[in-house]
Amino acid sequence: MEPIIEIKNLTHIYSPKTPFEHKALDNVDLTIYRGEYLGIIGRTGSGKSTLIQHLNGLMKPSSGQILFEGKDIWGSKAMTHDIRYQVGLVFQYPEYQLFEETVYKDIAYGPRNMKLSEEEVDRRVRQAAKFAGLSDAVLERSPFELSGGQKRRVAIAGVIAMEPKVLILDEPTAGLDPAGAAEILENIEAYRKSNNATIIFVSHSMEDVARITDRLVVISKGTLPYVGTPHEVFSHGEDLDKLGLAVPAMNRVFSRVHAMGVDIDPAVYTVEQAKAAFLEAFRRKERV
Amino acid sequence: MALKDITLGQFFPGNSFIHRLDPRSKIIFTVLFIVIIFLCKDLVSYGLVLASLLVLVGISKVEPKVFVKGMKPVVFIVVCTAILNLFYTDGNVLWSLGFLKITEEGLWKAFFMVLRILMLICSTLLLTYTTSPILLTDGLERLLRPLKKVGFPVHELSMMMSIALRFIPTLIQETDKIINAQKARGADFDSGNLMQKAKALIPILIPLFISSFRRAEELAIAMECRCYHGDEGRTSFRQLRLHGRDWAFMTFTILLLAAVCVLRYFGL
Ligand SMILES: Nc1ncnc2c1ncn2[C@@H]1O[C@H](COP(=O)(O)OP(=O)(O)OP(=O)(O)O)[C@@H](O)[C@H]1O
Ligand SMILES: [Mg+2]
Numbered sequence A: 001m002e003p004i005i006e007i008k009n010l011t012h013i014y015s016p017k018t019p020f021e022h023k024a025l026d027n028v029d030l031t032i033y034r035g036e037y038l039g040i041i042g043r044t045g046s047g048k049s050t051l052i053q054h055l056n057g058l059m060k061p062s063s064g065q066i067l068f069e070g071k072d073i074w075g076s077k078a079m080t081h082d083i084r085y086q087v088g089l090v091f092q093y094p095e096y097q098l099f100e101e102t103v104y105k106d107i108a109y110g111p112r113n114m115k116l117s118e119e120e121v122d123r124r125v126r127q128a129a130k131f132a133g134l135s136d137a138v139l140e141r142s143p144f145e146l147s148g149g150q151k152r153r154v155a156i157a158g159v160i161a162m163e164p165k166v167l168i169l170d171e172p173t174a175g176l177d178p179a180g181a182a183e184i185l186e187n188i189e190a191y192r193k194s195n196n197a198t199i200i201f202v203s204h205s206m207e208d209v210a211r212i213t214d215r216l217v218v219i220s221k222g223t224l225p226y227v228g229t230p231h232e233v234f235s236h237g238e239d240l241d242k243l244g245l246a247v248p249a250m251n252r253v254f255s256r257v258h259a260m261g262v263d264i265d266p267a268v269y270t271v272e273q274a275k276a277a278f279l280e281a282f283r284r285k286e287r288v
Numbered sequence B: 001m002a003l004k005d006i007t008l009g010q011f012f013p014g015n016s017f018i019h020r021l022d023p024r025s026k027i028i029f030t031v032l033f034i035v036i037i038f039l040c041k042d043l044v045s046y047g048l049v050l051a052s053l054l055v056l057v058g059i060s061k062v063e064p065k066v067f068v069k070g071m072k073p074v075v076f077i078v079v080c081t082a083i084l085n086l087f088y089t090d091g092n093v094l095w096s097l098g099f100l101k102i103t104e105e106g107l108w109k110a111f112f113m114v115l116r117i118l119m120l121i122c123s124t125l126l127l128t129y130t131t132s133p134i135l136l137t138d139g140l141e142r143l144l145r146p147l148k149k150v151g152f153p154v155h156e157l158s159m160m161m162s163i164a165l166r167f168i169p170t171l172i173q174e175t176d177k178i179i180n181a182q183k184a185r186g187a188d189f190d191s192g193n194l195m196q197k198a199k200a201l202i203p204i205l206i207p208l209f210i211s212s213f214r215r216a217e218e219l220a221i222a223m224e225c226r227c228y229h230g231d232e233g234r235t236s237f238r239q240l241r242l243h244g245r246d247w248a249f250m251t252f253t254i255l256l257l258a259a260v261c262v263l264r265y266f267g268l
Helices: A046-057 A077-085 A103-113 A117-131 A148-160 A176-195 A205-214 A230-234 A237-242 A251-260 A271-288 B023-039 B045-059 B064-086 B102-131 B132-148 B154-184 B194-200 B202-225 B244-266
Strands: A004-012 A022-033 A039-041 A063-068 A087-090 A166-170 A198-203 A215-220 A223-228 B093-097 B100-103
Touching: A004 A046, A022 A046, A022 A198, A022 A223, A022 B045, A039 A046, A039 A205, A046 A087, A046 A166, A046 A198, A063 A077, A077 A087, A077 A148, A087 A148, A103 A148, A117 A148, A117 A176, A148 A166, A148 A176, A166 A176, A176 A198, A176 A205, A198 A205, A205 A230, A215 A230, A223 A230, A223 A237, A230 A237, A237 A251, B023 B045, B023 B102, B023 B132, B023 B244, B045 B102, B045 B244, B064 B100, B064 B102, B100 B102, B132 B154, B154 B202, B194 B202
Parallel strands: A039 A198, A039 A215, A087 A166, A166 A198
Antiparallel strands: A004 A022, A004 A063, A215 A223, B093 B100
């Protein structure tokens, strides 16, 4: 797999040399690959938002480096500017950043900043709207008269319209009903498939993230104690629980059963896996 | 980020003698100290006042650097005052070039004016750095309470002030967030002419206004849900009480005032 973003020894300190000094990231190392679906999980205040804002150059590392396609994003001015379009970042509650008269104009804000031709802007806006599940009728309406879920989609479309190679979403489903959340997840997956884009999905809910991502990063107090496939990460179920993360209920049961000395896979986190694990355990028992 | 560096009016938590003083005694001190500064006329009284201020800053245990940073916004005013006083005072000419001249009196006047402004700022910073905004407005409300008799809306005013103070950091944070969100979409606030720069602010101002109105509405509803109905019959969770240290501090302030008065009207 080909790396797209490399984070090297990244440390970030808020308000350095004041009484409010706070180390939000401590010597973080991480490589992110092209086309992968990466999940970042951590409890409130663990440093998730701080980490992702470094990836598109919104925050400058206190020390350490971020490489995008092998080049330091702070290496040259052009690079620092360009990185914003290559790495699209959808903030937490992005609906509060809408400002234009129509949905169309709001989605076009990013592409226009990229100084693209009008036809290209139009193509991208319509394409992004399609990815985000917005109909043509919505495009001409004011963003302020939409429902919360629709606003969220407009904001996501506004970033997708820049056609970034890496799309980062900070809690994109927070505050949405399950149906709305599921739709947004589908939209994101559709964008990934068609553009071979890297998706970074930030959340504090393990249940969602584990299901959709290829690889999980656990962040706790500014460090990354566990990185790996969901299966690998959940084999540390008990430790995750101690870090204050809401481990999926299924995983809690299985890691507890495993800790009691039963020979069963402790990393189970979905119902299907649970069924498979049980059947396997019984089969093994019969054989004995 | 430039926005986060605004320290004017910021509170630095601590547990020093100054921090523990009742907000009322600190407010009275600040007001009297301004009077004291303007009563100063000679080197001795300036020295005395400056020395007491520096001692208080020392006692407060707030880093001197922070005070220096807080004074930065007034540098321009200070420099202008200095220049005006330096060149436009008549008296014993020390140096001249064409219509420009520097006099001995001008030199002293410029020096004292600068000192005055800096001490003024420093003393107010001492108040805001060591007093939490909530205590500050509580203190003000108590001090202004007599004005209620003449129909002055003391409670409403102090409530508005504490809400405003409470929301300044929130608004700054919010602004930062919106700026970042628009930057992530390629917004550029630094290049272009004045017109373009002003236009670049629209994507920040509109979301900011909208969220402020939303917040105001939410706050109003939340307050009504908790049965807020103004001053009538309202009791306070934090009861302000004057302690021995407050009386000592105020005595010190009065003594300083007296000393400066004596120096001003009777000389040494
Ligand atoms: N502007 C700031 N100044 C000082 N400290 C900050 C600032 N922003 C965040 N922090 C601190 O840095 C730490 C990490 O914050 P961050 O916003 O990255 O958390 P998070 O993981 O995104 O949390 P959440 O799930 O609540 O969004 C927190 O302890 C927070 O208090
Ligand atoms: Mg966050």
